[in-house]
Amino acid sequence: MSRIFQLEKYNKEFLLGLLEEMVLMRRFEEKAGQMYGLQKIGGFCHLYIGQEAVATGSIAAVDLTKDYVLTTYRDHGHALSCGMDPGVLMAELYGKVTGCSKGKGGSMHLFDKEKHMYGGHGIVGSHIPLAVGIALKIKYKEEDGVVLCYFGDGAIHQGAFHESLNMAKVWNLPVVFICENNQYGMGTNFERVSSVHDFYIMGDSYGIPGKQVDGMNVLEVYEETLEAAKRARDKGIPSFLEVKTYRYKGHSMSDPGRYRTREELDEYRNQDPITLLRDAMVEHNLITEDEYKAIDQQAKIESNRAVEFAENSEEPDLAALYEDILV
Amino acid sequence: MPIITYREAVRDAIDEEMARDDNVFLMGEEVAEYDGAYKVSQGLWDKYGSKRVIDTPITEEGFTGVGIGAAMAGLRPVVEWMTFNFSLMALDQVINNAAKMLYMSGGQFKIPIVFRGPNGPAEYLAAQHSQALQSLFVHIPGLKVVAPATPYDAKGLLKTAIRDDNPIVFLEGELMYSWKGEVPQEEYLIPFGKADIKREGSDVTIITYSKPLKVCQEAAAELERIGIEAEIVDLRSLRPLDEKTIYESVRKTNRCVIVDEAWPMASVASHVGWLVSRNCFDYLDAPVELVTGEDVPMPYNHRLELAAQPSVKKVVNAVKKVLYI
Numbered sequence: 001m002s003r004i005f006q007l008e009k010y011n012k013e014f015l016l017g018l019l020e021e022m023v024l025m026r027r028f029e030e031k032a033g034q035m036y037g038l039q040k041i042g043g044f045c046h047l048y049i050g051q052e053a054v055a056t057g058s059i060a061a062v063d064l065t066k067d068y069v070l071t072t073y074r075d076h077g078h079a080l081s082c083g084m085d086p087g088v089l090m091a092e093l094y095g096k097v098t099g100c101s102k103g104k105g106g107s108m109h110l111f112d113k114e115k116h117m118y119g120g121h122g123i124v125g126s127h128i129p130l131a132v133g134i135a136l137k138i139k140y141k142e143e144d145g146v147v148l149c150y151f152g153d154g155a156i157h158q159g160a161f162h163e164s165l166n167m168a169k170v171w172n173l174p175v176v177f178i179c180e181n182n183q184y185g186m187g188t189n190f191e192r193v194s195s196v197h198d199f200y201i202m203g204d205s206y207g208i209p210g211k212q213v214d215g216m217n218v219l220e221v222y223e224e225t226l227e228a229a230k231r232a233r234d235k236g237i238p239s240f241l242e243v244k245t246y247r248y249k250g251h252s253m254s255d256p257g258r259y260r261t262r263e264e265l266d267e268y269r270n271q272d273p274i275t276l277l278r279d280a281m282v283e284h285n286l287i288t289e290d291e292y293k294a295i296d297q298q299a300k301i302e303s304n305r306a307v308e309f310a311e312n313s314e315e316p317d318l319a320a321l322y323e324d325i326l327v
Numbered sequence: 328m329p330i331i332t333y334r335e336a337v338r339d340a341i342d343e344e345m346a347r348d349d350n351v352f353l354m355g356e357e358v359a360e361y362d363g364a365y366k367v368s369q370g371l372w373d374k375y376g377s378k379r380v381i382d383t384p385i386t387e388e389g390f391t392g393v394g395i396g397a398a399m400a401g402l403r404p405v406v407e408w409m410t411f412n413f414s415l416m417a418l419d420q421v422i423n424n425a426a427k428m429l430y431m432s433g434g435q436f437k438i439p440i441v442f443r444g445p446n447g448p449a450e451y452l453a454a455q456h457s458q459a460l461q462s463l464f465v466h467i468p469g470l471k472v473v474a475p476a477t478p479y480d481a482k483g484l485l486k487t488a489i490r491d492d493n494p495i496v497f498l499e500g501e502l503m504y505s506w507k508g509e510v511p512q513e514e515y516l517i518p519f520g521k522a523d524i525k526r527e528g529s530d531v532t533i534i535t536y537s538k539p540l541k542v543c544q545e546a547a548a549e550l551e552r553i554g555i556e557a558e559i560v561d562l563r564s565l566r567p568l569d570e571k572t573i574y575e576s577v578r579k580t581n582r583c584v585i586v587d588e589a590w591p592m593a594s595v596a597s598h599v600g601w602l603v604s605r606n607c608f609d610y611l612d613a614p615v616e617l618v619t620g621e622d623v624p625m626p627y628n629h630r631l632e633l634a635a636q637p638s639v640k641k642v643v644n645a646v647k648k649v650l651y652i
Contacts, residue, residue, distance in 0.1 A: 068400075102433030111432035118399060119432065123423050129389050130424060133396020140352070140378065140402060163389025170384065324434040325468050327492040 003217050003271075005280035010219070012286050018060060018218050019281065020295050022052040022274045025077045027299040028086055031307055032076065032093055032107075036253045040310075041093045045107045048077035050248040053273035054180050055081040057221030058148060058243075062229055064116045066143060070131045071150040073108035074180075074247075075120045078150060082117040084110065086302050087309030096313035103316045104324070124185075125151060125158030128177070132164045135173035139236065146229045147175040154185030156199055165206040165240065174232035176225065177208075177240045180215065186251040187259045203240035215245030216273045328511055334504040336478035337367050337443075340485035341405055343514070345375055348403060351489055354381040354390060355407030355444075364409045365445060365504055391417035391442070395425045398440040398494075405489060411446035411460045411498065418463070425494040426469030441488045443497035446474075447538050447588055448636055450502070454624035457632070459589040461537075464496040465565050466593070471519055472565040474498040476540035478508040480563055483517030491519070500538045520567035524576070528556035531646050532576040534599055535586040536562040539637045543586050546642035557646060565595055573599065574606050581612040582649040586637050591619040613649040618642050 007015060029047045036045050048055070051074075059069060059081035071078045079089055084100060092099025093107050101109055101120075110120040118134065121127035131149030138145045155161055156179060168175050179199055183190055191197050203210025209231070213224045221243060228239035246268040250257040257265075281287040331339070345351045352375075357364045359372040359382040372380040383390035387408065394404040408414045414421070421442065428436045447459040464472050471493050475481040481499065488495040525540060526547050535543045540561055547557040560576050562569065577583045583603050587596035600615045621635040 100433065101431060101435070104433055105431040109431040111435050113432070113435040118436070119428075121424075123419060126392070126419055126423060129392025129420065130396035130399060132389075133393040133398070134400045135396075136393055137397045137400035137402050140397070159386075160388055160392065163384070163386040164392075166384060167386070167389055167393060171381075324430050326471070327429065327437045 003214070003276060005217070005219060005277070007280055007284045007286065015277070015281060015286060018056055019274070019277050020299070021056045021081060022218065022277070023295050024086070024299040024302060025052045025056070025080050026274060027296070027303045028080060028306065029076060031303040032090070033249070033253065035093070035307060041107065043106060044073065045093065045253045046074040046251065047247070047249045048074055050268065051180055051182060051215065051245045052077055053218035053221055054178070054215045054243050054245050057218040058178060058225040061222050061225035062146060062148060066145040067229070068116045068118055068134050068145060068147045070118045070127050070134070070147065071120065072124070072127070072152060072155070073120070073122045074152070075108065075110045079110040079112070079117055079120070082112060082115045084112050084115060084117060086306035090306035090310040091313045094310040094313070095315070096310055097316040097320070098309070098313040102320065104320065125155035125160040128155065128160050128164040131175050132168050132173060135168065135175040136171065138174055139171070144233060145174065146232045148178060148225070149175055150178045150180055152185065153179060153181040153183065153190040153199065155179070156194065156202070165203070165208055165238070168238040169206045169208050172236035173238055174236055175238045176228045176232055177238065179240070179242045180245055181242055182245050182247045184247070184251065184259070187255065189259070198242070200240060200242035208238050208240050210240040210242065213241050213243045215243035216271045216276060218273055218277055328509040330507050331478055331510050332504065333478045333481050333499070333506045333508070334365065334367055336482040336510055337485055337499060338369065338371070340482045340489070341368070342371060342374070344486055344489040345371070345379060350401065351403045351405065352379040352381065353405045353407060354383055354394060356383055356385055356409045358382060358407050363407070365501065367504070368407070387413050387416035388420055391420040392424065394440055395420055395438055398438045399428065399436050403439045403489060405441045405443060408442060408444035410444055410456065410501070412456050412458060414442070414444070414460065421464070421470070421494070422467050426467045430469060437492045438494045439492045441485070441495045441497050443485070444499060445501040445504070446498040447500045448620070448625055448632065450632070451627060451629060452625070453627040457625040459620060461498055461565060462589050462594045465595055470494050470496055470566065472496045472498070473519060473563060474537040474565055475563055476503065476537050476561055478506065478510050480517060480523065482510055483515050484519070484563065487516045487519060498537060503538055517563070519564045520569050521564065522569035522572040523561045523563055524558060524572070525561045526557065526559040528558035528580065530556045530580055531582040531584060531649060532558050532560060532580045533584050533586060533642065533646070534560045534562065534573060536565065536595070537588065539586045539588050542637050542639055543642055546639045546646070549639060549643055550646055555646065555650065568599070570602060570606070573603065577603055577607045578610045581610050583607070583611065583615045584618060584642065584645045584649055585615065586618045586642055588620045588637055590622055591617060592622070594619060613651065616645040616649050618645050
């Protein structure tokens with residue numbers, strides 16, 4: 001698949017910011033996978049490698065002083081895009097008290113109320129109505145915000161998804177539904193369990209504009225989110241973006257990914273979202289190979305620091321078991 | 328003191344709290360234009376408009392989740408389930424989102440929300456529309472569960488519920504909506520976790536809550552005629568539970584019957600029965616007796632459905648059993 005990157009319309013700092021963010025995600029996730037292998041992290045750990053352009057491009061299009069983000073259990077990338085500290089995130093993966101959820105949420109439940117990162121949710125599709133509720137609050141309080149709600153292709157068939165689209169349209173709420181179609185709901189290819197194979201048309205069922213977006217092209221994700229967010233903000237029209245992407249790793253750490261071929265994986269590695277942006281920037285003389293290496297090195301350093309912070313942090317006190325059950 | 332219905336007491340509580348706090352709003356099926364399936368919300372749409380009294384599609388999981396999201400973001404929703412039978416469609420939202428959000432976010436997100444509506448058996452409605460589901464909610468840490476039986480308690484507890492920063496499950500009853508009682512005009516609140524002695528007595532403690540209160544009061548009147556003075560403890564609040572009042576009463580009467588219209592297994596009755604057996608063991612002159620809903624789905628036939636529920640006769644017999652008469 002060939003892609004045209006029209007970089008002329010963007011300033012260099014913006015493009016560098018996207019690139020740095022995606023590289024940090026990649027290195028952070030690789031480190032998380034490594035630490036999982038060393039049994040420093042337990043339970044479910046869903047890596048975002050391959051999907052970096054989706055969170056990076058879309059969250060770059062909103063203003064988190066007034067806008068909101070909700071996502072699934074595959075939430076490390078979104079948390080980083082929301083500006084959460086890699087050390088605090090890694091500490092949460094470690095279950096340490098310095099983690100964003102004090103070690104009681106883990107990989108799947110990253111939250112930062114201040115930064116408008118509203119989770120980190122573990123039940124497929126169950127957070128989509130929450131996003132509509134936050135959008136309801138925005139309208140109720142006559143604010144200017146937009147909610148970005150992410151979910152996977154697996155959530156498409158949950159009732160909560162359809163109920164949410166309907167209510168968002170009936171009440172004209174400022175929410176952008178973003179399906180990160182990474183093509184596998186756990187180990188099942190979406191085409192095997194879906195009556196339609198282009199999900200974006202489902203927006204039509206609810207009178208909501210739907211669009212298919214190239215999730216390997218961070219700038220396309222950015223532009224489409226910008227447009228959908230503007231429509232939500234200015235006119236109260238919800239949108240549904242189906243962002244086609246791919247995860248290189250298994251569903252979670254316990255998944256060797258035997259349901260797909262080497263060839264398929266290679267095909268997607270050849271359209272890696274980081275490589276595509278980097279190559280386009282090199283071609284446009286916006287970055288040199290050495291400068292890219294420096295970015296990559298910096299991402300590795302930050303990921304190592306995150307591990308160091310998590311390693312040196314304390315376990316929660318046993319008394320924390322009984323804290324934060326009720327206000 | 329004015330006498331009003333349970334329905335009016337619930338309505339007045341919502342009305343007063345909506346007037347007091349702009350962040351309070353009501354949502355659910357038929358709550359606005361139709362004035363409520365059971366007319367609880369009658370007049371509120373006229374008064375507050377569509378922004379604050381919101382008709383939803385028939386989509387319990389969806390609108391329950393919308394309420395929880397709005398609560399995460401700072402509003403104070405009152406979510407009406409037309410009946411608790413339909414709350415089963417929304418259980419994932421209540422258990423996985425409302426009850427756990429504070430805990431799994433490390434204390435960042437409180438969920439100030441009230442889920443309310445009629446619970447418990449009604450009449451001629453058969454298995455899917457006539458059931459007492461409180462045991463499911465009482466089981467869950469992170470929720471508070473209240474079940475008032477009188478208009479006075481309903482109003483005072485609902486106002487407290489709407490002001491509470493936690494998710495509250497508020498159990499009303501279809502057959503209780505027309506019950507009448509004294510309710511003062513001036514504002515009052517009833518704190519959670521306080522049981523109420525609805526009748527004082529020295530011979531036996533009858534612990535109950537919600538609709539079976541009336542059955543227990545009738546049973547106590549019948550027992551009085553044969554010289555038995557029953558004390559009735561109305562729990563009102565199931566989580567938190569007022570263990571102190573329960574134990575004080577049982578330690579005084581030395582005998583305990585628990586009346587609960589829910590199914591017996593893993594129920595409020597079985598839990599309180601265990602607590603009493605453990606904490607009042609040395610005071611008990613007889614094993615604790617339970618009178619619960621029969622362990623069957625609710626039948627349509629009236630004779631059968633009455634047989635499936637706690638009755639005056641069943642309560643009187645249980646009291647006689649713990650008194651060995």
